[in-house]
Amino acid sequence: MCGEPVLDLIKTLLDPARFVDNPSEFEFRRRQLNAVLALMGWEYKEDGEFEKVKKAKTLDEAHQRAQTLALKLSERQLHPQVVKYASAELLQENYFHAVFEACKGLAQRIRELSGVKGDGVKLVEKVFEGKSQKLTFTELKTETEKAQHRGLVWLLKGCFSAVRNPRAHEPKVHWAEDAEEAADYLTLISLLHYKLDKCKMRK
Numbered sequence: 001m002c003g004e005p006v007l008d009l010i011k012t013l014l015d016p017a018r019f020v021d022n023p024s025e026f027e028f029r030r031r032q033l034n035a036v037l038a039l040m041g042w043e044y045k046e047d048g049e050f051e052k053v054k055k056a057k058t059l060d061e062a063h064q065r066a067q068t069l070a071l072k073l074s075e076r077q078l079h080p081q082v083v084k085y086a087s088a089e090l091l092q093e094n095y096f097h098a099v100f101e102a103c104k105g106l107a108q109r110i111r112e113l114s115g116v117k118g119d120g121v122k123l124v125e126k127v128f129e130g131k132s133q134k135l136t137f138t139e140l141k142t143e144t145e146k147a148q149h150r151g152l153v154w155l156l157k158g159c160f161s162a163v164r165n166p167r168a169h170e171p172k173v174h175w176a177e178d179a180e181e182a183a184d185y186l187t188l189i190s191l192l193h194y195k196l197d198k199c200k201m202r203k
Contacts (some may be wrong), residue, residue: 010044011048014044015048016047016048017048030044030046038055039055039056039059054094077190078186078187079189081193082105082189085102086099086182086186095181098182098186099189100163103160103163103164110123110124110127110135110196114127114134116134120160120161121157124153124156128149129153133202135199135202136199136201136202137198152192155191159189159192
């Protein structure tokens with residue numbers, strides 16, 4: 001790509017900490033930089049680190065990858081946790097793994113909030129159901145609140161059931177074959193993250 005001094009200079013000038021009061025300016029400059037870096041097979045991430053990505057072949061592809069995809073995601077107003085886990089894969093146009101990584105991030109978030117180990121549907125059951133229930137989406141005082149809680153639990157279970165890593169002998173399930181379809185799955189995962197923002201420990 002380029003020498004270490006150049007990388008260090010970019011990190012210094014575009015350090016996320018310098019844009020705490022103006023995150024939109026940081027994102028604008030980061031997109032401009034990534035349009036150039038895409039031609040070299042690199043991306044400058046939100047955390048101020050460089051990551052290897054699929055190399056863009058033309059200027060149009062580099063600009064499209066840096067601008068159009070970012071716009072597509074920003075239009076969805078995805079939860080930061082989704083972008084954290086899926087952005088690199090989307091830049092590489094690896095939609096299968098983008099959705100899978102975002103789903104793994106959702107499980108990790110539940111583990112962090114609850115302190116419960118596990119994964120997938122079984123993790124959801126341990127944390128949100130039964131006598132050992134740790135978290136609630138609502139106060140659970142009325143039938144409506146109980147129904148809302150159950151509905152969100154079902155959404156979590158459905159998400160983990162649909163988006164999973166196929167076994168070695170199974171064909172890959174094409175969850176998302178283009179950016180639009182991937183964004184649909186990521187929007188669901190984003191919604192669940194926003195709901196987790198408001199969930200409470202069960203008294």
